[in-house]
Amino acid sequence: MSLHIEPSSPDPIYRQIVGQVARMVAAGQCPPGTRLPSVREVAAAHAVNPMTVSKAYAQLEAQGLLERQRGKGMVVAAQAPASRSIRDRLQALAPALEEVARQAGQLGLEEGPVIEALRQRMQNENREQ
Template sequence: MPNPSAFFDIQPQLATPIYRQVVEQVQRLVAGGQLGPGDELPSVRAVAERHAINPMTVSKAYSLLEAEGLLERRRGVGMVVAAGVQPAGASADRMALLAPALANAARQAAQLGITPAAALAAFERALQGIPEEKNP
């Protein structure tokens, strides 16, 4: 399991609610194969303390993921990726999860008057700044 302090990238300043950020990040980690069946997630308390957010926010996200069948609650362990959950096989499936973030970034670039070429260059620089294990 990744270090709980580095597990989620919570950004309170975004318009996306925090619980939704957690849900979407878990979905992407599973789709990308970084989390597999039986992998433990950090506890509600650990996530809440690390990011200074309400534990109920984290609990809501985990409950939604459990209802979706992506996570299961294990007594004495906490939340784990559900058995039988497979990473998104096709690159198109993973790209579909990335599309909303790219569309949002494209809108912001247009609003800021940034050219497509400059936005692509900025995206490439951002990708180069991500450690290799997080960028398969």
């Protein structure tokens, strides 16, 4: 359960954390009960204000993905939709795919080259991990 934060990203830090945790939970990489790094740990590790991390955790709790264990920290919620089906996870990916399709259409690009470009990106992604 390690987080990657990009301080210069257009989208805010707290949302980066929310997104990453949500996807990892959805992918089943964090079964219910998994303990998250404490607010202070994350804040120190990434040189970020604790409140920023706290805000992300609060939002994840509101979404029902995390649970607070008083005095102990946050854990992945018991009712968290762990390891959702491929179909469900594709649905989580839908907005990003939609954006690609729309932009590709406006750019007058055909299916072939776009798919090929995506394939390459995904292979790079796997190599990096």
